[in-house]
Amino acid sequence: MSRAMAKWEQVxxxxxxxxxxxxxxxxxxxxxxxxxLDLALIFSDSPGTTAAGVFTTNRVAAxxxxxxxEHLVESRGRCRAILVNAGNANACTGKAGLHTAQETARVAxxxxxxxxxxxxxxxxxxxxxxxxxxxxLQHLPHLKESLSKENAKAxxxxxxxxxxxxxxxxVRSTTKGRTVHIAGVAxxxxxxxxxxxxMLSFLTTDALMGERMLHHLLVEAAADSFNRVTVDxxxxxxxxxxxxxxxxxEVSVIPGNDSRSWFAEGLTLLCQTLARMIARDGEGATKLxxxxxxxxxxxxxxxxxxxxxxxxxxxxxxIAGADPNWGRIVCAAGYSGAKFDPAKIDVTVNELPLCxxxxxxxxxxxxxxxxxxxxxxxLHVDLHAGRTxxxxxxxxxTKGYIDINSSYxx
Amino acid sequence: MSRAMAKWEQVxxxxxxxxxxxxxxxxxxxxxxxxxLDLALIFSDSPGTTAAGVFTTNRVAAxxxxxxxEHLVESRGRCRAILVNAGNANACTGKAGLHTAQETARVAxxxxxxxxxxxxxxxxxxxxxxxxxxxxLQHLPHLKESLSKENAKAxxxxxxxxxxxxxxxxVRSTTKGRTVHIAGVAxxxxxxxxxxxxMLSFLTTDALMGERMLHHLLVEAAADSFNRVTVDxxxxxxxxxxxxxxxxxEVSVIPGNDSRSWFAEGLTLLCQTLARMIARDGEGATKLxxxxxxxxxxxxxxxxxxxxxxxxxxxxxxIAGADPNWGRIVCAAGYSGAKFDPAKIDVTVNELPLCxxxxxxxxxxxxxxxxxxxxxxxLHVDLHAGRTxxxxxxxxxTKGYIDINSSYxx
Numbered sequence: 001m002s003r004a005m006a007k008w009e010q011v012x013x014x015x016x017x018x019x020x021x022x023x024x025x026x027x028x029x030x031x032x033x034x035x036x037l038d039l040a041l042i043f044s045d046s047p048g049t050t051a052a053g054v055f056t057t058n059r060v061a062a063x064x065x066x067x068x069x070e071h072l073v074e075s076r077g078r079c080r081a082i083l084v085n086a087g088n089a090n091a092c093t094g095k096a097g098l099h100t101a102q103e104t105a106r107v108a109x110x111x112x113x114x115x116x117x118x119x120x121x122x123x124x125x126x127x128x129x130x131x132x133x134x135x136x137l138q139h140l141p142h143l144k145e146s147l148s149k150e151n152a153k154a155x156x157x158x159x160x161x162x163x164x165x166x167x168x169x170x171v172r173s174t175t176k177g178r179t180v181h182i183a184g185v186a187x188x189x190x191x192x193x194x195x196x197x198x199m200l201s202f203l204t205t206d207a208l209m210g211e212r213m214l215h216h217l218l219v220e221a222a223a224d225s226f227n228r229v230t231v232d233x234x235x236x237x238x239x240x241x242x243x244x245x246x247x248x249x250e251v252s253v254i255p256g257n258d259s260r261s262w263f264a265e266g267l268t269l270l271c272q273t274l275a276r277m278i279a280r281d282g283e284g285a286t287k288l289x290x291x292x293x294x295x296x297x298x299x300x301x302x303x304x305x306x307x308x309x310x311x312x313x314x315x316x317x318x319i320a321g322a323d324p325n326w327g328r329i330v331c332a333a334g335y336s337g338a339k340f341d342p343a344k345i346d347v348t349v350n351e352l353p354l355c356x357x358x359x360x361x362x363x364x365x366x367x368x369x370x371x372x373x374x375x376x377x378x379l380h381v382d383l384h385a386g387r388t389x390x391x392x393x394x395x396x397x398t399k400g401y402i403d404i405n406s407s408y409x410x
Numbered sequence: 411m412s413r414a415m416a417k418w419e420q421v422x423x424x425x426x427x428x429x430x431x432x433x434x435x436x437x438x439x440x441x442x443x444x445x446x447l448d449l450a451l452i453f454s455d456s457p458g459t460t461a462a463g464v465f466t467t468n469r470v471a472a473x474x475x476x477x478x479x480e481h482l483v484e485s486r487g488r489c490r491a492i493l494v495n496a497g498n499a500n501a502c503t504g505k506a507g508l509h510t511a512q513e514t515a516r517v518a519x520x521x522x523x524x525x526x527x528x529x530x531x532x533x534x535x536x537x538x539x540x541x542x543x544x545x546x547l548q549h550l551p552h553l554k555e556s557l558s559k560e561n562a563k564a565x566x567x568x569x570x571x572x573x574x575x576x577x578x579x580x581v582r583s584t585t586k587g588r589t590v591h592i593a594g595v596a597x598x599x600x601x602x603x604x605x606x607x608x609m610l611s612f613l614t615t616d617a618l619m620g621e622r623m624l625h626h627l628l629v630e631a632a633a634d635s636f637n638r639v640t641v642d643x644x645x646x647x648x649x650x651x652x653x654x655x656x657x658x659x660e661v662s663v664i665p666g667n668d669s670r671s672w673f674a675e676g677l678t679l680l681c682q683t684l685a686r687m688i689a690r691d692g693e694g695a696t697k698l699x700x701x702x703x704x705x706x707x708x709x710x711x712x713x714x715x716x717x718x719x720x721x722x723x724x725x726x727x728x729i730a731g732a733d734p735n736w737g738r739i740v741c742a743a744g745y746s747g748a749k750f751d752p753a754k755i756d757v758t759v760n761e762l763p764l765c766x767x768x769x770x771x772x773x774x775x776x777x778x779x780x781x782x783x784x785x786x787x788x789l790h791v792d793l794h795a796g797r798t799x800x801x802x803x804x805x806x807x808t809k810g811y812i813d814i815n816s817s818y819x820x
Binding site: 331355 | 467469470504536539646723735737744745749753755768769807809811812
């Protein structure tokens, strides 16, 4: 497989664009709004399907996370269905919550003619309130009957909570005359400490690979995308990224082969595109902020500085007000724990220097204000302390966030 | 010195209530508002005065912090004056900023008849803009002339930035017929990641002690008060707590003696009272929140859980909306890094159980809402994992914060 054939491009489509997949969504009454889609199913018709997942590292993991981890092990990565609901996270719900997750997976498996362990489950929404099982069991037969290529588009809508737009991305590459697709949907999160707000993403592909290969590729791509939306190792109770590979494109992804880096490139492009959509749609957000840190002493230092800046409410509120308050950026770098000389740090917004050698760069206030008014902002920080770099995505921080989160349960 | 005589009580007063101190404040034109007090001086008439300070651990330390650290060493803890301005932090201002700090300390020392190294300096306000030296030099003679017992009250006002009320506390204890006072003023901070917003506090006492004793006592008291307002090791560019002891009450505080624990008790009471005022007056805050964590495996685990909850914008916005969203509290504990069994955690607000053994405690929604509507809220979390505990103070998180911080510079 030659690298010359290995271009990936974004195309229109949905989770059923890769061969072998169908999807559907229904309004089961779990969300407060009566007609809102809130229960979705993704299914692979291919018996040879492989699956993988990466999950929250939160000690308090929701029931669907606990069960899906078990199912991936039990089925040896042969899951063929993902059942997901929005409106209730089924977290902090004890044994009853686990039973609900198990029972819905069992019934879904029965309807689909697969083992219960071949069904992954995911939930998002309010924590600590029992997830009602009846509406799910009641709507499952209809949901199964609705599975189709056409209905797969609705899945992105059904998994939304406070998201303002559905997030779908499809990428395509042609190699040796065969076309491979990777598709994904995602739902986002509050953007300040997003390790507390649920991030879900479901991916499908018709490439052919073993479940361990899929797992490794998924871990790598998530580290370079979803985990850079200021989500670090600490995550919500429900965070889940799950992928299924149908193999029907008959293009193999094999360890130690060019095919691995080729597929990794497409998967990373897909995941980064979804991750940027999540950042852009942070609760109350009006701007997408990319924080780039270069010249760090170590990769850990680069990461610390990037995340400290991206997590700083003072930086993010200043950007909401288009205030070129670069002192807050330098200050966040200073408390990040990274080692650098404060008299060497440079800060640039888009192409405009704000700070040089730790001091005001003598920028034009109006020009800086206009840069910060843009919808996409790149903060570039050079520590001049070494050769490593890091990049994270975040958003500005507005009153909209408070509106959304001060009465989420009520 | 018997413990029976060692009661401390809060009394009316100001920084000049302890014998030997005078104070003054003027409007030097550093703040935007033309008549706002923004330059203050605290002076001890006692040549035997000892001094100590604890400062930010931020790698990017402001010029006054750098200089004050030097002066404490150079004078061997014999500082007798504190010169402080609000409106400009003199941070990220390079060599020029350090020169301004040095020059103002030199002129103040000259006017007061003491060495430049006996003057501590502090600044708070916007970062990265040169602190104008002329208004300070111009107003210093008048400021020195204004030093008096009566004018000391104005210092608390002059150091305010976004604070909504001046913060002063005085405590008193009588031992062997002699009365000792400790007085303090403070200014506060944004409350979300307050390690980025400046916290200043200046303390005076007429107890008699060596500079090393004062330093140790100050470090201990700060750890149990100011550093528990969700401020951890990571702090702003300017954070400063400085204390001077005039010795004029002629009551000695001596190592290895009851007098040490007696004075420590008074100093901690004073600092905790000021710390709670800072939390209550967090930017945009409407409520004082105390987070108590018990039953932790280790002190570090207790601290991690308390700070994760106190720093969580999702918890704090829920409390702003009086929403008893205990799932967010459990979730924050879960990602804190502490080890505990999620099936054992209990969460209580004031006296009302919200969560028992990781699940809904079956509380009355209206009753819980009323608890969260109170102006003082205690969140009590029992991890049932060990015997250690921790406590931090914070505030709720409202739209007022965004208003204040989205255009701080402009």
